[in-house]
Each structure stands twice: as structure tokens, then as C-alpha cells.
Amino acid sequence: MSDPVAEIISLLKPNMPFSKLIEAAGSWRVKRSNLNKVYYCMFLEGKGSLEVDGNEPVNLKGGDFVLVPNAVNITMSSTHPVPPKSLVTEPKLREDGVIVLGDSDQKLTDKMLIGYCLFASPDSDFFVSLLPNLVVVRNQSRFKDLSRLILDEVMSNRPAKDVILEHLLQVLLIETFRYSPVTNNKTSVLHGLADKRLAKALRCMHGFPQYAWHIEELAREAGLSRTSFTNKFNSIIGVPPMKYLQGWRMSLAKQYLRTREISIAEIAEKTGYGSSSAFSVAFSREVGFPPAYFSKNC
Numbered sequence: 001m002s003d004p005v006a007e008i009i010s011l012l013k014p015n016m017p018f019s020k021l022i023e024a025a026g027s028w029r030v031k032r033s034n035l036n037k038v039y040y041c042m043f044l045e046g047k048g049s050l051e052v053d054g055n056e057p058v059n060l061k062g063g064d065f066v067l068v069p070n071a072v073n074i075t076m077s078s079t080h081p082v083p084p085k086s087l088v089t090e091p092k093l094r095e096d097g098v099i100v101l102g103d104s105d106q107k108l109t110d111k112m113l114i115g116y117c118l119f120a121s122p123d124s125d126f127f128v129s130l131l132p133n134l135v136v137v138r139n140q141s142r143f144k145d146l147s148r149l150i151l152d153e154v155m156s157n158r159p160a161k162d163v164i165l166e167h168l169l170q171v172l173l174i175e176t177f178r179y180s181p182v183t184n185n186k187t188s189v190l191h192g193l194a195d196k197r198l199a200k201a202l203r204c205m206h207g208f209p210q211y212a213w214h215i216e217e218l219a220r221e222a223g224l225s226r227t228s229f230t231n232k233f234n235s236i237i238g239v240p241p242m243k244y245l246q247g248w249r250m251s252l253a254k255q256y257l258r259t260r261e262i263s264i265a266e267i268a269e270k271t272g273y274g275s276s277s278a279f280s281v282a283f284s285r286e287v288g289f290p291p292a293y294f295s296k297n298c
Helices: 004-012 141-155 161-178 189-194 196-207 215-222 226-237 241-259 264-270 276-287 291-297
Strands: 014-025 029-032 038-045 047-052 058-061 065-068 074-077 099-102 110-119 135-137
Touching: 004 161, 004 189, 004 196, 014 161, 038 047, 038 058, 038 141, 038 161, 047 110, 065 161, 110 141, 110 161, 135 161, 141 161, 189 196, 189 226, 196 215, 196 226, 196 241, 215 226, 215 241, 226 241, 241 264, 241 276, 241 291, 264 276, 264 291, 276 291
Parallel strands: 014 099
Antiparallel strands: 014 110, 029 074, 038 065, 038 110, 047 058, 047 074, 065 135
16 A cells, blocks of 8 residues: 655655754744745753744644744744743854853753754655645654654764764654644645545555546545545645646656656656656646656756
């Protein structure tokens, strides 16, 4: 049986090239604007608050992990005490590379690892657009174990520290995709995978993209009427079923074209198009130029 989570992660090719340890005490608030990266925060110790794009703040504590794939403005602040509304804290860089917030004369009780991750695939836009704008994972023992490993590695001075830390963060990101998220966004592919009926249809699309799926067949796999299936898919995932299927097929096609290991006719067959000409027309309409040009220039 197909594993859409594994396939989406494989397509996105995530890596986490940047991370910083932050320690804080007392009253503090930091803001980041005009972000164009996938932001994450692993709260290691203490408590804090996260506000994304003006939505209701989310309280965080040690062991919580937050992923923000699509955000413009992010604010993080203390919760004990709550900072004055006018406060914006100036981060201080310590000699050991740790960023300090708030009153450095107090015991630094809040610790978090923040940074950004990149999706190396140039075709990631479709799936990033279908991720929640905020994912919060709590109360998972595996995350707490990873948190302890990450904190231990951050505080150490062992050889290959940066390499180990990046791999641990990659595992953390993958684990995030495996759990049903708590989000402030109602539509996402992760919500779809958490729904038993829609998950069946998604596994069909991912497992057999070469099959000429019709909406009625996908609805039958989900155990729903055509109308109910279409409405449910739209409301939970955020795009119509056939548009999602086309996006998955085109993502696969782009991967095949870049590797140049199989012919356009074989790609057409593997992605569910009846002929090379039908595939070329669909690809050109979606991407803007023919498959042969894409293979040579992209």
C-alpha cells in the first residue's frame, strides 16, 4: 500500500541548514516579518507564546514542536511574565553563539531551538501550499526524546556536532508529518491523511498515478457518494480531488524529466496519460512549456 507521507517527504527533500539556541528569562518579545522560509521552533525548556500572522497566540512548553510552512509575520514572547504590549526585545549574541533574550541577570529558564528548513525540491510549491500554516505537536514521547537529544547535542562540543544536529532536526521534521497536527488552519493535506475515508483515496492516487482515475472511482474507494467525496476533499484538503491528482502527477513527471532516465512516452504512461501527445499538452498547459524543453533546461 502506498505511503503518501513518505512520498511527499521524499518529493520535498527537506533539510534544516540553520538553527540557533535561544535562552531567555523575565519579560521578552521578538518579532520576525516578511519571512520567506519554513520556520520551526523546538521548545526545549520553560514556556512561551507564539503568534503567527495575527492569529490567536499558541502557548508552548518544553517538548512542544512548531512548524510554520507559510507565514509572513511571527511573534514569540514570554508568558511568565506576560510582556508589555509595547515591548520588543533586542536579542544579544553570547560568545558561545547562544542568543539571549530578556533579563540576562536572571536564571535563563526558557530554552528553544529555532531555525528554518528548506525543501530542496524545486517542485515543492504545490505541496507546501497544501500544508497547514501552523503545525503544533505536543505530548509525544518521541518528540520529548528527540528534544533531549537535540539539547544535549546543542550544549556539547563534540566532533561533527553540526552534522548530527541537522540529522536530528530532519528526523524531527519527518516525525511532524507523521502525527495529526493541531493547527489554526482547517485545510491541509495532513488533515486529509488523518481522515480515514480521504486517506484511502489519497493512497490510491499516490500508489497508482498511472491509473485513469475518475471521480466516481475515488469516491467509491473512500466509501462516499461523488458529491460527498468532492465536498469533503475540498473542505479538508483545500483543492478538488482531480486537481490534487494532477498536481501529484505533474510533480512525479518533473522528477522523471530531470533524471532523464526514461522516455517521455514512459513518463506519460507512469503518470496516467494515454499518450505522449496527451501528456505533452497537459504538461505544457500546467508548466508553461513542453516536457522536452523542461528536461533540457530545468
